[in-house]
Amino acid sequence: MSAGENGGSGGCINGIKSALRVIPNFPKPGIMFQDITTLLLDPKAFKDTIDLFVERYKDKDISVIVGIEARGFIFGPPIALAIGAKFVPLRKPKKLPGEVISEKYILEYGSDCLEMHVGAVESGDRALVVDDLVATGGTLCAAMNLLERAGAEVVECACVIEVPDLKGRERLRSHGKPLYVLVESQFEPNSQ
C-alpha cells in the first residue's frame, strides 16, 4: 500500500516527491541515492510527510515506534509524539549504553548489526518500524526480528521512499508484515 493510491493526498504527495533529490553514484558508483535532506528543508512538505503517517497510525493502538539510525530518528519521533507512543531508537553496535539485544543482518557485501535496549519494548507492545527508505528490506527485517524477540507485535513498517526493484516489499511480505510508503524512488536527479 502506498500513499500515492489515496487520491485525496495526491497534492501533498506531489509536494513531497518534488522535495526529494537524487544524488547519482553515492555512496558508490551505480547507486542513485535518494536524499531526504531536501525534504527537511521544506517545512510544509516535511509536515505533510509526518501528517500522512500520523493520519494512518493514530487510531491503530500503536504503543511504540522504533526508528532506525540515523534517518529513522528524524521521522519516527514526530510521529511518536503525535500519537502518544514511546520512541525506541535502533542503533549500530556500541552506541546504546546499558544492556542491549543484537540482530545481525546481511548486506550486499558482509554483514551489519542492529541493537535495541533490553526492556524498552515489552510483550504486548504494538510496534511501528520507521525508516526513511526501504531497499532490500534487510534492515527492516532485522528491526522486526528485534521487536519480535522482545515479544512485541509488529503492526507495519513505514518509510518515506521505496526502491521497488530491490524487492523490499516482497521480503517483508515473506516475513508476514505489510509495508507502507509515501513515494517510490526516482531515477533522474532533480534540478535542485
Place this chain on the structure above:
Amino acid sequence: MMNTLRYLSSGIFVISPKLLTSSLPTSVKPSSISALARGETAGRRFYSTIAAVRTDLKVKCFSNMAAPDHKKNVDVKDDRISRISSSIRVIPDFPKPGIMFQDITTLLLDPVAFKDSIDLFIERYKGKDISVVAGVEARGFIFGPPIALAIGAKFVPMRKPNKLPGAVISEEYSLEYGTDIMEMHVGAVQAGERVLVIDDLIATGGTLVAAIKLLERVGASIVECACVIELPDLKGRDRLGDKPLFVLVSST
C-alpha cells in the same frame, strides 16, 4: 525528600549532597523495566537495568535557564522539568571507565516527558523568527525535527563525515584524543538565516562549537544552542563564548 530540596531564590532546586553520599546505598536501584515499558504513568519512574545504575551519584539540578518568566507558572514548568530529569538514566563507565553516561533513551520511553521536553523548547523558540533548526547527529535528530516542525523552520542535519550525499562543507574539531569532522550540506542554510542548534547533551562544547562554525561560515546567525542536559563541570557553556545556551536539566 522535600526537606532536602532547597528552592533558591534564583529558581534552582538543589538536591542536598549530604543526603546522597551518606544515606543512600551504593547499589543498583531495583528496576521496574516492565512498568516503564508498559507506559504506566503513576508517579515518576526511574528506568534502570541490571547494568548497575548508580543512583547515589546522580545529582540533578533543575536548571535556572528553564525557569519561566512569570512566577505564577513556576509550578507547572517545574513539574515538567522534574519529570524530564527523573526519566533520564545514568549508565556508569560508558563508553569507557569513569564516564557517567546520561542516557536520554529512557526519556523517549515516557511520552509525557518527551512531549514536555519538546514543548519547553517550542515555547521558548516560537515567535523568535528562527528559520533553521540544526541538529547534531544522531541524538540531535530526535529532538530537532519536532521543534522545527512546530515552529515552521527547516531542519538541517549536521553529520559525521561521508554520510551526507552531494556537496558539503566540513569542520574539524578536537576530541579528548584525536579529532573528528562534522559536515553540513552546501546550500542548506543561507546567509542571514537565524539558527537554533540542538543536541541532546552539552559536555565540553566541542561538538556545538563545530556546528556553530559551519553555520557561521555560510553567514548564518546563531540565535541559541539548546540541549536537554548540560554537564556544567565540563564548562561547555564557557566554550560557546558569546553564543547563549539553554538547557532543561543540569547534571553534576
